Amino acid sequence: MSTTTTTTSTAPAEPKYVYFSYEGTFSGRRLVSPSSPSDEQSFTQIPIVDISSLSSPSPSARADVAHALALACERVGFLYITGHGVSPELIEETFGAAKEYFDMPLERKMERWIYGSRHVRGYEPVYGARVDPGVKLGDRNEGFLLGYEPAFDPSPPSLTPERAEMIGQWGNNFPPDLPEFRAKLGTYHAELLKLSRRLMRAFGLALGVGEGYFDEMGQMDAPNTAMKVIHYPPQEVDSADETGIGAHTDFTCFTLLQTTLPGLEVLNAGGHWVQAPPMPGTFIMNVGDFLMRMSNGRFLSTVHRVKNVLGEDRYSIPFFFNTNLDAPVEVLKTCQSPENPPKYPTELVGEVGNSS
Numbered sequence: 342m343s344t345t346t347t348t349t350s351t352a353p354a355e356p357k358y359v360y361f362s363y364e365g366t367f368s369g370r371r372l373v374s375p376s377s378p379s380d381e382q383s384f385t386q387i388p389i390v391d392i393s394s395l396s397s398p399s400p401s402a403r404a405d406v407a408h409a410l411a412l413a414c415e416r417v418g419f420l421y422i423t424g425h426g427v428s429p430e431l432i433e434e435t436f437g438a439a440k441e442y443f444d445m446p447l448e449r450k451m452e453r454w455i456y457g458s459r460h461v462r463g464y465e466p467v468y469g470a471r472v473d474p475g476v477k478l479g480d481r482n483e484g485f486l487l488g489y490e491p492a493f494d495p496s497p498p499s500l501t502p503e504r505a506e507m508i509g510q511w512g513n514n515f516p517p518d519l520p521e522f523r524a525k526l527g528t529y530h531a532e533l534l535k536l537s538r539r540l541m542r543a544f545g546l547a548l549g550v551g552e553g554y555f556d557e558m559g560q561m562d563a564p565n566t567a568m569k570v571i572h573y574p575p576q577e578v579d580s581a582d583e584t585g586i587g588a589h590t591d592f593t594c595f596t597l598l599q600t601t602l603p604g605l606e607v608l609n610a611g612g613h614w615v616q617a618p619p620m621p622g623t624f625i626m627n628v629g630d631f632l633m634r635m636s637n638g639r640f641l642s643t644v645h646r647v648k649n650v651l652g653e654d655r656y657s658i659p660f661f662f663n664t665n666l667d668a669p670v671e672v673l674k675t676c677q678s679p680e681n682p683p684k685y686p687t688e689l690v691g692e693v694g695n696s697s
């Protein structure tokens with residue numbers, strides 16, 4: 342297990358985005374708080390963590406990986422992981438299926454429009470979202486969003502009829518005449534789910550509740566995952582009116598990302614955007630709001646955005662891991678004390694964001 346760092350460059354500071362603080366609301370814009378430590382106090386590089394020893398029979402080898410993950414999550418909130426075991430062919434094939442899908446005429450894709458589906462699954466056209474309300478035209482990307490279904494789980498849960506119904510209500514919105522597209526995305530989902538459960542066990546270790554915690558508490562047998570394939574057509578100019586995806590944090594425990602081109606930028610606490618280009622053989626991983634809350638703010642859910650100004654089409658596949666819909670997002674007992682009381686309320690995964 343080794344930890345190294347990549348060489349990246351930073352753009353000039355943009356004070357407008359100095360720091361987004363988490364205010365416990367999902368739909369509202371994150372507040373900007375006037376905090377501008379120097380880059381040295383924050384980060385200028387994205388760390389790399391080799392996670393291959395997570396499958397080692399040696400508890401101390403697994404604990405070493407958990408420790409390296411925790412350091413990266415505390416200091417940066419973003420990291421590259423190597424030794425993940427997902428085959429490059431599978432990633433290539435999934436990008437192939439995504440490109441074929443996006444090449445279809447707009448009317449065909451709009452038949453499965455995301456806002457025509459009860460649970461916001463399916464196709465979202467270019468400018469269909471404006472993640473950062475400060476960007477006039479919105480996000481210059483089109484995407485297809487899917488979520489958990491037991492068929493995409495390598496260890497499908499045995500569900501009570503009530504839970505089966507709860508999960509079943511969140512149906513996917515695949516075009517019925519493209520079975521290959523569904524099958525390929527499902528295969529990728531299954532593989533990423535296996536990896537995510539392994540990572541969640543490492544986070545249990547890192548946060549002091551133990552590797553078996555989330556399994557034993559029954560919090561990730563039918564997890565509320567989401568996965569998206571995204572196409573970013575090139576931006577004509579580096580305009581303030583549009584962006585690839587506006588500045589945001591992820592509404593997840595963590596996200597595992599593949600991309601075909603640079604363009605992802607990560608905000609440090611000094612107000613500088615640090616580049617996170619793709620690195621062969623790795624996943625880009627980032628902490629989301631849920632793991633930040635569970636760790637009582639010890640892990641950073643770092644603001645990021647995408648600008649595709651290289652003149653080429655960019656594709657990405659984020660896999661968003663969350664625990665079960667009915668699992669609590671709660672500050673873990675090991676992450677609180679009388680001196681460090683919980684900073685966040687306890688809510689169920691399925692409730693967070695619905696109450697605000």
Ligand SMILES: O=C(O)CCC(=O)C(=O)O
Nearest residue numbers: 571591600605647657659
């Ligand atoms: O496409 C990317 O590089 C990042 C996408 C992203 O941040 C998201 O979908 O939440």
Ligand SMILES: [Fe+2]
Nearest residue numbers: 589590591645
């Ligand atoms: Fe994101």
